[in-house]
Amino acid sequence: MTTIQDIADKMNVSKSTVSKALNDAPDISETLRKQVLETAVALGYTKLRRYKKPVKKICIITEKENIQYEEPHHFAYDILLGFRQMAEPAGFDIEIVPVDVQMQRNQRYDVFMLEHDYVGAFAIGFSLNDPWIQDFKTSHTPAVLFDNYIIGNPSTAYVGIDNDEGMELAVSYLAGLGHRKIAYLSGSLGSQILQIRHAAFLRAMHQHGLKTSSDSTGCSYYLSECMEKHLPRFLEKGMTAIICSQDTLANSALIQCQQLGYKVPEDISIIGFDDIPIAAYTSPPLTTVRQDRLELGKSGFFALSSLLNSISISTFLLHAQLIERKSTGEVPVT
Amino acid sequence: MTTIQDIADKMNVSKSTVSKALNDAPDISETLRKQVLETAVALGYTKLRRYKKPVKKICIITEKENIQYEEPHHFAYDILLGFRQMAEPAGFDIEIVPVDVQMQRNQRYDVFMLEHDYVGAFAIGFSLNDPWIQDFKTSHTPAVLFDNYIIGNPSTAYVGIDNDEGMELAVSYLAGLGHRKIAYLSGSLGSQILQIRHAAFLRAMHQHGLKTSSDSTGCSYYLSECMEKHLPRFLEKGMTAIICSQDTLANSALIQCQQLGYKVPEDISIIGFDDIPIAAYTSPPLTTVRQDRLELGKSGFFALSSLLNSISISTFLLHAQLIERKSTGEVPVT
Known part of the structure; x- marks a missing residue:
């Protein structure tokens, strides 16, 4: 179990400083207090609740199929950490509940929340065919949805x-490097965030006066289809850059291009999306669009x-x- | 000058309660403290700064041509009040600076901010041809823009x-009342928010399987053009409902329709946008889409x-x- 000493060691400050910060002493700066609280949450210190109000419970709902959060290199790890770093010092109890389609079918979202006494939810990883996405259109228990937008429910x-x-x-950025033939490779559009990114790609290309067509976009649920069908198609049509909807897909594309005899970035440029930890360690390291997952959690x-x-x-x-x-x-000279 | 007694009278609490709240005494609930602070700001109490840090100045920039804020019935009054209700208790000095095009031409935004020692700005009422809209694309001094979106500047x-x-x-709502022929009347699309609303109207109609065409939309800078050109056109084409981009326009449309011999809502339904104070007092009172301006300011x-x-x-x-x-x-029976 994490102790005050552990927090002090981690931050290289005295035990009494940590104790003061945790107890809201007036001679501790707001910045330091915040750092101590965030470190305490990150280390799993469990005695944070400083007010003796009745505890309110918040549920972080993760979609089992789509989301991993247990290890630091998992996509949702930092999102959950950021959320907890804000919520626990504010006096909330956080429970993480992975749900699957079956469970969503068995019980409506509002009923689930009521039954477990949760005042609100933070939902991560839901795709459009998850049953609760329908529930969220009319639900009454406050829910914040990561990467899903519901119209008309306050x-x-x-x-x-x-x-x-x-x-x-x-x-x-690619246009600045001289690229004109830019392709877009995406996972299935059954997820709203991938629909949003797909539309955003088309808008951005249009904004720069660059052409898009079915030749230059490919969206599939199966990775194998992306690699064996879309990617060779792009290369054949002379695309010089590929933007991928996620880093994991971009990493596979990197490897596949190289196996097909194309050098990255000399023959083809590849951009990912997310900046997950692996992006810095692919070969070559991946240019990508970062989402700050810790801040997103907060x-x-x-x-x-x-x-x-x-x-x-x-x-x-x-x-x-x-x-x-x-x-x-730079775009290759042809 | 507002005194503690004035705040106490306004809230019907004791002077010592107000004093305690303003001085962060521990035996005052967070809710009450917040109410006292908000009332203090609303009444113009000027001794709010409780910490002796160096004062940081924030500038609320209002576009002179487009925005009025001085009186409670003005569009921006509550926005500014909400902003100040948060900012002043947090220790910021707020200055309101109306700017015109000439002033924006004379001095770049960043230079203006630096010269006056402002750490950040809240900008209201800018249209797309305001020179500072260009500046905001590359500016470095934090700026929050009400109803204007700048891509790519963190x-x-x-x-x-x-x-x-x-x-x-x-x-x-109109579709639920049986309306199929719905028109959209708007001010000039030289303002980004009106572009956004125009696009949103087209999307919403499409979503409901309702037709739109040049017959059913009209956007003009001049009110006279909206009333004398677009509105008669809509009525002639058998439109049964008109959504207006702003309440002020909706109010004019109400009056104009009635002068042309059309009863509202029996012959034609009219919806506004904003819910400014006048909307409850038009004849008939206006159905409208509310934006909570106090919360927007906060x-x-x-x-x-x-x-x-x-x-x-x-x-x-x-x-x-x-x-x-x-x-x-309900849609009129034809």
Whole structure:
């Protein structure tokens, strides 16, 4: 179990400093207090609740099929950490509940929340065919949805990054390197975030006066289809750059291109999306659009606590950021 | 000058309660403390700064041509009040600076901010031909723009309501009343928010399988053109409902329709946008899409203080709300 000493060691400060910060002593700066609280949550310190109010429970719902969060290299790890770093010091109890389609079919979202006494939810990884996506259209228990937007329900909010901006950054960067034939490779459009990114790609290309067609886009649920059908098609049609809807897909595309005898970035440039930890370690390291997952988690809590206080947030987007690494370069001379 | 007694009288609490709340005494509930602070700001109490930090100055920039804020019935009054209700207790000095095109031409935004020692700005009422809209694309001083979205600059954020949702609420409500021929009347598309609402109208109509054409939309800078050209056109083409881009326009449309011998809502339904104070007092009272301007002002401060703390918010939208009054009814039987 994590102790005050552990937190002090981790931060290289005295035990009494940590104790003061945890107890809201007036001679501790707000910045330091915040750092101590965040470290405490990150280390799993469990005695954070400083007020003796009745505990309110929040549920982080993760879609079992789509989301992993247990290890630091998993996509949702930092999102959950950021959320908890805000929520636990504010006096909430956080429970993480992975759900599958069967469970969603068995019990409506509102009923599930009521039965377990949750005041609100932060939902991650839902695709459009998840039953609760229908529930969220009319549900009454506050829910913040990561990367899913529900129109017309004042009890839900959408948190994510500005994907329009992310695609604009990617396309304008490639255009600056001389690329004109830019393809888009995506997972299945059965997920709303991938629909949003797909539309954002088309808009960004249009904005730069660059052509798009069915020759230059490919979206499939199966990775094998992306690699064996779409990718060879792109290469054959003379595409010089490929933007991928996720880093995992971009990593596979990197490997596949090289196996087909194309050098990255000399023959073809590849850009990912997300900046998951692996992106810095692919070969070559991946240029990608970052979403700051720790801040997104914190934003998720801010949006949920607003909904709980009747401030009716609809949409909360963070700026995207282009991280330039080695998988992109000047358009090849033909 | 406002005194503690004035605040106590206004809230019907004791002077010592107010004093305690202003001085952060521990035996005052957080809710009450917040109410006292908000009342203090609303009454113009000027001794709020409780910490002796160096004062940081924020500038609320209003576009002179487009925005009035001085009186409670003005559009921006509550937005500014909400902003100040958050900012002043947080220790910021707020200055309101109306700017015109000439002033924007004379000095770049960043230079203006630097010269006056402002750490950040909340900008209201800018249209696309305002010179500083160009500056905001590359500026470095944090700026939150009400109803204007700048892509690709991490130092700016966009705050407003969810206009897609607002239009969806209006169109789906009219469709529920049997209307199929719905027109859209708008001010000039030289303002980004009116572009956004125009696109949102087209999307909402499409979503409901309803037709749109040049016959059913009209956008003009001059009110006279809206009333004398577009409105008669709509009536002639048998439109049974008109959604207007702003309440002021809707109010003129109400009057004009009646002068042309059409009863509202028996012959034609009219919906506004904004829910400004006058909307409840038009004849008949106006059905409209509300934007909660007090909350928008508060959200503006939240977004700005996030930018000041390097949390890179891009977009912050509040839910829209349909306010049903008497200017809308069942589609007329033909």
